[in-house]
Amino acid sequence: MVTTTLPAQKDKKLPTSWKNWIGVIPFFIFAILFLLLPSIRLFVGSFTTEGGKFTLDNMAQLFSQRVILDAYKISIQISAITALAGGIFGFMLAYAITVGGLPKPLRTALITFSGVASNFAGVPLAFAFVATLGRTGFITAIMKTYFNMNIYDKGFNLYSFIGLCLTYLYFQFPLMVLIMAPALDGLKKEWKEAAMNLGANNMQYWLKVALPVLLPSILGSMILLFGNAFGAYATAYALTGGALPIVTILIGAQIRGDVLHNPGLGFAMAMGMVVIMAVSLGGYSWLQSRTERWLK
Amino acid sequence: MTWLSKIRKVPFWSWFWFVLGVLYFVLPLYATLDFSLRMERDTISLKAYQSAFSDPEFLKTFLYSIFLAAMTIVVSIALVVPTAYWIRLRLPQARRIVEFITLMPFVVPAIILVFGLIRIYSSPFTIPFTSIVLMQPLTNFKVGTNILIIGGYTVLGLPYMYRSVDTGMRTVDVRTLTEAAQSMGANWGTIITKIILPNVRTALLSGALLTFAIVVGEVVLASFLGIPAFGPYLFLLGQHRAYEPAALAFTTFLLTWAAMGIIQLVTGGQSQAAGAH
Amino acid sequence: MRTNKFVLPIFVIFVILATALSACGPAATEAPTQVVDMTDPMAELVAAAKAEGMLTTIALPHDWCNYGGMIDGFKAKYGLTINELNPDGGSGDEIEAIKANKDNSGPQAPDVVDVGFAFGTSSKAEGLLMPYKVSTWDSIPADAKDPEGYWYGDYYGVMAFLVNTDVQPNVPQDWADLLKPEYAGQIALSGDPRTSNQAIQAVYASGLANGGTLDDFQPGLEFFKQLNAAGNLIPLIANNGLVAKGEIPIRITWDYNGQAAIDSFAGNPKAELVIPSTGRFAGVYVQAISAYAPHPNAAKLWMEYVYSDEGQNIYAQGYCHPIRETDMRARNVMPAEITSKLPDAAGAVFPSVAQLDAAKATITTEWDTVVGANIQAAP
Numbered sequence: 001m002v003t004t005t006l007p008a009q010k011d012k013k014l015p016t017s018w019k020n021w022i023g024v025i026p027f028f029i030f031a032i033l034f035l036l037l038p039s040i041r042l043f044v045g046s047f048t049t050e051g052g053k054f055t056l057d058n059m060a061q062l063f064s065q066r067v068i069l070d071a072y073k074i075s076i077q078i079s080a081i082t083a084l085a086g087g088i089f090g091f092m093l094a095y096a097i098t099v100g101g102l103p104k105p106l107r108t109a110l111i112t113f114s115g116v117a118s119n120f121a122g123v124p125l126a127f128a129f130v131a132t133l134g135r136t137g138f139i140t141a142i143m144k145t146y147f148n149m150n151i152y153d154k155g156f157n158l159y160s161f162i163g164l165c166l167t168y169l170y171f172q173f174p175l176m177v178l179i180m181a182p183a184l185d186g187l188k189k190e191w192k193e194a195a196m197n198l199g200a201n202n203m204q205y206w207l208k209v210a211l212p213v214l215l216p217s218i219l220g221s222m223i224l225l226f227g228n229a230f231g232a233y234a235t236a237y238a239l240t241g242g243a244l245p246i247v248t249i250l251i252g253a254q255i256r257g258d259v260l261h262n263p264g265l266g267f268a269m270a271m272g273m274v275v276i277m278a279v280s281l282g283g284y285s286w287l288q289s290r291t292e293r294w295l296k
Numbered sequence: 297m298t299w300l301s302k303i304r305k306v307p308f309w310s311w312f313w314f315v316l317g318v319l320y321f322v323l324p325l326y327a328t329l330d331f332s333l334r335m336e337r338d339t340i341s342l343k344a345y346q347s348a349f350s351d352p353e354f355l356k357t358f359l360y361s362i363f364l365a366a367m368t369i370v371v372s373i374a375l376v377v378p379t380a381y382w383i384r385l386r387l388p389q390a391r392r393i394v395e396f397i398t399l400m401p402f403v404v405p406a407i408i409l410v411f412g413l414i415r416i417y418s419s420p421f422t423i424p425f426t427s428i429v430l431m432q433p434l435t436n437f438k439v440g441t442n443i444l445i446i447g448g449y450t451v452l453g454l455p456y457m458y459r460s461v462d463t464g465m466r467t468v469d470v471r472t473l474t475e476a477a478q479s480m481g482a483n484w485g486t487i488i489t490k491i492i493l494p495n496v497r498t499a500l501l502s503g504a505l506l507t508f509a510i511v512v513g514e515v516v517l518a519s520f521l522g523i524p525a526f527g528p529y530l531f532l533l534g535q536h537r538a539y540e541p542a543a544l545a546f547t548t549f550l551l552t553w554a555a556m557g558i559i560q561l562v563t564g565g566q567s568q569a570a571g572a573h
Numbered sequence: 574m575r576t577n578k579f580v581l582p583i584f585v586i587f588v589i590l591a592t593a594l595s596a597c598g599p600a601a602t603e604a605p606t607q608v609v610d611m612t613d614p615m616a617e618l619v620a621a622a623k624a625e626g627m628l629t630t631i632a633l634p635h636d637w638c639n640y641g642g643m644i645d646g647f648k649a650k651y652g653l654t655i656n657e658l659n660p661d662g663g664s665g666d667e668i669e670a671i672k673a674n675k676d677n678s679g680p681q682a683p684d685v686v687d688v689g690f691a692f693g694t695s696s697k698a699e700g701l702l703m704p705y706k707v708s709t710w711d712s713i714p715a716d717a718k719d720p721e722g723y724w725y726g727d728y729y730g731v732m733a734f735l736v737n738t739d740v741q742p743n744v745p746q747d748w749a750d751l752l753k754p755e756y757a758g759q760i761a762l763s764g765d766p767r768t769s770n771q772a773i774q775a776v777y778a779s780g781l782a783n784g785g786t787l788d789d790f791q792p793g794l795e796f797f798k799q800l801n802a803a804g805n806l807i808p809l810i811a812n813n814g815l816v817a818k819g820e821i822p823i824r825i826t827w828d829y830n831g832q833a834a835i836d837s838f839a840g841n842p843k844a845e846l847v848i849p850s851t852g853r854f855a856g857v858y859v860q861a862i863s864a865y866a867p868h869p870n871a872a873k874l875w876m877e878y879v880y881s882d883e884g885q886n887i888y889a890q891g892y893c894h895p896i897r898e899t900d901m902r903a904r905n906v907m908p909a910e911i912t913s914k915l916p917d918a919a920g921a922v923f924p925s926v927a928q929l930d931a932a933k934a935t936i937t938t939e940w941d942t943v944v945g946a947n948i949q950a951a952p
């Protein structure tokens with residue numbers, strides 16, 4: 001028999017028998033063995049004092065300490081801003097090398113470069129930006145000699161929130177490029193031709209056909225960018241030395257530092273990050289279900 | 297599209313974004329390179345590079361990290377592709393929880409992960425309530441430690457690999473492909489290896505590149521598990537010097553880029569133009 | 574594309590084979606048992622250590638106090654392998670590593686640690702250390718060791734300024750000089766004062782020159798508040814690269830770090846080390862053996878080496894004052910070329926553990942509020 005059962009299957013509700021969970025069991029086993037079990041200490045420790053007794057004090061401090069609340073706010077701000085900016089510009093780059101008609105070798109070069117740059121972080125990245133835009137950076141010098149403009153006098157400062165955002169983008173753009181390039185590849189030529197045939201111009205094609213199709217992928221990538229920036233530590237530490245209080249630096253201070261060493265509080269802050277990621281994921285899922293509605 | 301309209305369509309905006317991107321990426325690298333060449337006063341020299349590379353450990357640890365990266369990529373793909381596929385096809389309910397798990401590595405600091413791994417896997421595996429030892433602790437022998445670090449690296453790369461594969465599968469209609477293949481009599485093994493994998497190849501490549509970069513540059517897991525990897529070596533060398541770290545950073549960038557080019561060649565490169573399947 | 578179909582499987586097989594082969598490396602062979610003169614405890618220790626074959630250290634950067642030389646010397650003398658964990662660790666990391674590896678007899682468990690002064694007592698209280706008194710125990714000053722032998726000071730240095738004289742030829746001579754307007758945007762600490770030993774002790778030290786004492790740390794915080802308000806302090810963590818670049822011409826750091834940096838610069842840039850004329854503050858680090866050390870004899874042998882004249886001189890080559898310096902100078906066993914290069918630490922004050930703890934507590938909590946060297950986020 002050649003007819004497929006496609007239409008019928010689309011309407012039928014998927015069976016929720018336990019057999020359906022077999023396929024994801026390896027993943028869950030792996031996650032338990034290598035992620036969840038080792039992180040148990042995170043969960044348990046956030047409710048423990050240094051002496052080992054149960055306490056809600058760590059959690060309470062999350063809400064009572066001004067510094068911690070501010071840190072969450074700043075972390076979220078930086079992550080959201082770099083996710084958005086990274087998403088938009090990264091998308092434009094991905095567009096340029098896929099649908100945008102640039103020569104093939106440029107695509108290969110950018111894709112492989114993005115692979116490397118996506119992980120270029122920490123002290124080397126901070127130093128690279130200091131050498132470019134710091135007070136003795138070469139762009140700063142060029143601006144001074146050729147354009148007679150001292151950007152630091154004009155209020156720019158690399159060691160600031162904006163400077164950190166600028167630096168974070170170095171690994172956010174490539175990440176977006178890498179995830180979106182395959183998605184842009186999936187845009188079928190036929191759709192564009194069909195749209196053109198129906199009288200749409202380029203802008204209409206993009207607004208009404210291409211972007212809606214791509215939107216779930218774009219959103220998915222942006223949440224990845226958000227998480228990427230949210231969990232970043234080494235770059236912020238290297239560039240601002242702890243003077244910009246973000247959550248990862250505060251956690252590091254509690255867990256690794258020579259001094260403060262209240263791991264329970266550190267774990268509690270990490271649990272706070274878990275909650276924030278969960279909430280972001282919830283928001284993203286909701287957005288995605290709205291946009292994926294009419295996609296099979 | 298006729299050739300006439302193609303010529304008219306010089307992709308100005310594409311070039312615009314591309315050049316902007318290139319500027320942004322290249323300038324900081326140039327600044328690093330420039331600094332690294334100035335180890336000798338008032339002249340450009342390769343002294344910093346000579347100093348950094350006089351150590352045979354450089355190549356040894358770099359190759360070892362590449363080996364670990366390759367293993368991690370294999371494990372990652374074997375883990376993520378069937379899972380993403382299964383979720384798409386049979387179990388959308390699990391999507392949220394799996395995505396949540398794949399985002400967890402962002403918020404679990406690497407140092408907690410490594411100490412957790414050590415704590416759990418440093419005691420022998422026994423059958424509960426007996427003292428029968430099934431296996432010596434993983435940390436006691438080399439293969440065991442390698443297993444631990446590959447597991448740890450896979451965890452670190454999970455967000456990127458899963459997101460890549462998921463995006464790739466979304467643009468390829470896996471459901472129709474599967475049904476078409478099934479109606480032709482293919483079994484699951486054939487479907488996954490011959491139908492699904494080739495179609496998500498660019499996505500797999502993205503995921504592999506990301507994982508590779510993560511593994512080669514990783515420091516915390518490797519240094520606490522006592523693995524002779526590239527990351528800890530770089531740290532040992534460059535911490536307190538001035539010029540060598542810049543030389544090392546630049547070289548590592550180039551070497552990793554070259555390695556990625558090779559990965560690209562091995563996997564057949566970008567054969568997909570927009571929309572062509 | 575047909576050929577490419579095979580590349581991936583072959584690649585995978587190759588990798589699997591490589592793993593298997595690498596795992597089949599020769600197992601660690603036991604050192605042949607030698608005939609030992611059982612009446613010489615040192616020889617006994619050496620034999621036992623060689624039987625263990627390996628020592629695991631942690632957080633020992635090679636450029637810090639010439640640990641590179643110490644490790645090489647130990648390897649050359651006794652032929653043991655040294656397994657170096659986490660070269661960039663802080664004292665907190667080292668303690669965490671001991672705790673995490675309690676049940677672990679593998680090479681991830683550190684045998685010996687080198688931690689900040691205050692960590693000695695706290696780790697002992699947590700039961701993480703094993704006592705051992707080296708043969709040269711008596712020549713270690715009493716206030717730098719635990720009477721029961723759980724921890725013992727190994728070296729000390731004095732807080733100093735590393736100055737890039739190409740960028741800033743006008744070298745500050747004392748803490749008060751740092752406030753001068755010519756140093757605007759040029760000074761930075763070597764760590765975050767909320768977490769780094771070095772940075773906290775810098776703040777502590779500055780207080781001494783500003784009317785403070787070992788028990789009163791507020792003047793230190795006040796000094797940095799002024800420094801920050803004057804715009805002289807950059808909120809970066811200074812490292813040698815940034816000093817060489819000229820981005821941070823003045824770095825506040827331990828004298829031994831500064832001197833080692835000047836050596837590595839080799840004249841490019843020209844730099845000077847300044848020990849402030851007032852407010853000389855000495856920081857001591859301590860060695861200890863982990864209570865869960867998988868190689869206790871190797872650990873003890875390491876201690877013997879570090880505290881021998883040879884080992885202490887190796888520290889001195891790294892510009893650190895060895896803890897047994899007074900004794901060694903009295904016995905004339907420090908070569909002139911080493912002593913001539915040691916930074917002058919005359920008049921340096923040594924805080925006690927209690928004072929350090931109190932300073933830590935105050936400085937870390939009040940840094941934000943008093944000094945306020947925080948970067949303001951976007952509104």
